[in-house]
Amino acid sequence: MTVLINMNSKEDAVQKPRHPEKQNRPDSPILRKPSWIRVKAPTSSGFNKTRKLVKEKGLVTVCEEAACPNIGECWEKSHATFMILGDTCTRACSFCNVKTGLPGAVDHDEPARVADAVKQMELAHVVITSVDRDDLADGGAQHFEDVIFAIRKASPHTTIEILTPDFLRKDGALDQVIDAKADVFNHNLETVPRLYLSIRPGARYYHSLRLLDRVKQRDPNQFTKSGLMVGLGETKEEIMQVMDDMRSADVDFLTIGQYLQPTRKHAAVERFVTPEEFKAYETIARAKGFLMVSATPLTRSSYHADSDFEKLRAARAAG
């Protein structure tokens, strides 16, 4: 799985490495965060309530697995992003904090538990993501469909956003997930094509771009969304080229956030992009025709996804 989320963790203290494939990589020192990257401590009663529910239902969240910096703020408001198909990913992206390894069997009770949690939390909008499941013949497409259908049944008024893997070499899987008709189909390009080999080695830039295009071709009503991390060594011109590529695929919503290095074994932060530069990216992206843009240091795929979805809908209606 590839998610636009990271933060420092205590991996080195854990006996069994979370990222065995990265143990032989050289250490990259973790840069001190600038003043504009400040997050709320996860201590509120709302946070504890969300944590209790997630545990009770036996669910996995990307908020925890990716050590998302926004967890204090989001969970206080009951906004959790559920990660289906287990906590172990078959890919080993150099930016991602999700565990790598051979995942277990698909949990066929999970769709019902996710749907129960969504209902209990009275979510107006939910984001569902997953690990990459290259080990499954359909890449997990059937499970995505099952989860979407279970949520629709339990909470018909909840809008659903999915953040999917790339279903590389899984014939028919993408179409199956599109046909399950989530409201928002998100797939992150994550970085510029030049950096794919080092940052997202198991993925292919043009495959991911074609995926976004395919969603729009097959179901023009679904909103499409994609995200980029910055601070990995990309240039401004490369980011603008990716924006153009996304617009060619008719992507509606662009997210851009600062990459944060989870451990010394992960890809290094090359630089911290300033809030002013993020603002400039937002202005450029809006001029290029995206319906919705979120570009701030702490922007993540699912950050403020509920209120942003309302804005996205309003922007389409106004257009």
Ligand code: SF4
């Ligand atoms: S930004 Fe997304 S992943 Fe991070 S805590 Fe919020 S909902 Fe979870």
